[in-house]
Amino acid sequence: MTAQSVKWFWYASPQTFYPVAGVIARWCGAAAAVLCAAGLYIGFFVAPTDSQQGEAYRIIFIHVPAAWMSMFIYVVMAFWAAIGLAFNTRLSHMMASALAPTGALFTFIALWTGSFWGRPTWGTWWAWDARLTSELILLFLYLGFMALQAAIDDRRRAERAGALLAIVGVVNVPIIYYSVQWWNTLHQGASVSLTRAPSMAATMLTGMLVMALAFWMYSIAVTLLRVRCLILENQ
Amino acid sequence: MKEFLAMGGYGLYVWGAYGVTFLLLGVEMALLVNRSRKCSETKT
Numbered sequence: 441m442t443a444q445s446v447k448w449f450w451y452a453s454p455q456t457f458y459p460v461a462g463v464i465a466r467w468c469g470a471a472a473a474v475l476c477a478a479g480l481y482i483g484f485f486v487a488p489t490d491s492q493q494g495e496a497y498r499i500i501f502i503h504v505p506a507a508w509m510s511m512f513i514y515v516v517m518a519f520w521a522a523i524g525l526a527f528n529t530r531l532s533h534m535m536a537s538a539l540a541p542t543g544a545l546f547t548f549i550a551l552w553t554g555s556f557w558g559r560p561t562w563g564t565w566w567a568w569d570a571r572l573t574s575e576l577i578l579l580f581l582y583l584g585f586m587a588l589q590a591a592i593d594d595r596r597r598a599e600r601a602g603a604l605l606a607i608v609g610v611v612n613v614p615i616i617y618y619s620v621q622w623w624n625t626l627h628q629g630a631s632v633s634l635t636r637a638p639s640m641a642a643t644m645l646t647g648m649l650v651m652a653l654a655f656w657m658y659s660i661a662v663t664l665l666r667v668r669c670l671i672l673e674n675q
Numbered sequence: 676m677k678e679f680l681a682m683g684g685y686g687l688y689v690w691g692a693y694g695v696t697f698l699l700l701g702v703e704m705a706l707l708v709n710r711s712r713k714c715s716e717t718k719t
Contacts, residue, residue: 484679495683499692506696545703549696556692560685658700665707672714 452529454671461664469661475654482647490644499557500644504631505652507550509659510578511613513543517585518610521603531667533599534674536606537589538666542659544582551575562626570619571627574612581609595674 451457483501490497517539524532554572555565566572585602592598620629631640632648682689 489683494685496685496688498682498689502693502696542703545699549699552695553692556688560688662703662707665711669707669711669714672711 452531454531454534454674457531458668458671461668465661465664465668468657468664472654472657472661475650475657479647479651479654482643482650487643487647488641493561496557496560497644499553501647501651503550503553503557504648505655506546506553507575508652509655510543510547510550510575511616513539513546513659514578514581514606514613515610517543518606521606524599525603525607530674531671533603534667534670535663536603537586537599538663538670539659540582540586540589541666542662544579544586546655546659547575547579547582551579567626569626570623571616571625574616574619577612578609578616581605581612585609 451460479501483498487498487501489495517536520532520535520539523529524536551572554575558567559565585605588605589598589602592601619625620627632645680686680690
């Protein structure tokens with residue numbers, strides 16, 4: 441075993457990870473607050489009114505970052521679940537469990553804000569459109585993961601069962617992402633992609649990216665604090 | 676100020692979306708702070 445891998449396993453021990461998580465959580469929490477204030481300022485005072493949607497479009501500054509986080513957190517959760525299954529590391533399963541509530545929250549926020557945007561823009565709160573339906577399934581996957589873990593008394597069995605569900609459910613993430621291309625959806629296509637120039641004003645894009653960064657920092661901080669609780673509770 | 680809150684007639688939708696988002700994030704943080712206070716009390 442190399443020195444490098446020994447170091448990784450050292451950090452994988454809950455006891456050594458506990459104080460590290462506290463420090464990272466504090467810094468990320470502070471960064472989240474600053475970025476959120478900056479993002480909201482850009483979103484409400486710098487970005488211009490949209491020529492077609494008026495002021496209603498300002499919902500996208502939380503809708504798009506929340507939707508990104510909902511998918512990304514699920515992938516990270518499935519990753520830790522897979523690591524936990526493969527190496528039987530306690531901390532990996534704790535990471536997966538700690539991510540689930542925040543992921544579910546962002547999924548709900550994405551659906552909620554989307555609904556409040558859809559009402560004035562599409563004229564409906566909800567449609568059984570491919571994007572919306574697959575995002576709703578994501579919410580059920582998160583809730584199912586948490587319910588399954590809570591329902592099994594034996595902790596090891598609960599972790600393994602939850603991990604399996606998380607890994608199988610990851611199939612849904614590309615479906616959400618590509619749904620706007622694969623099906624003829626009411627939901628519009630991606631406004632931001634790595635391969636094309638963004639189809640929106642620069643200040644709008646900046647506001648969205650800053651809010652996305654704020655949600656990232658928030659998620660890291662909250663997840664690490666929850667991992668610390670899980671470490672203490674499972675001692 | 677009144678104009679800002681009206682959001683060009685979309686006030687209900689914009690503030691409905693933002694309000695619920697930050698309310699939920701606040702609730703999550705409050706629950707978490709409460710939980711970490713509880714578990715560090717019983718263990719130390």
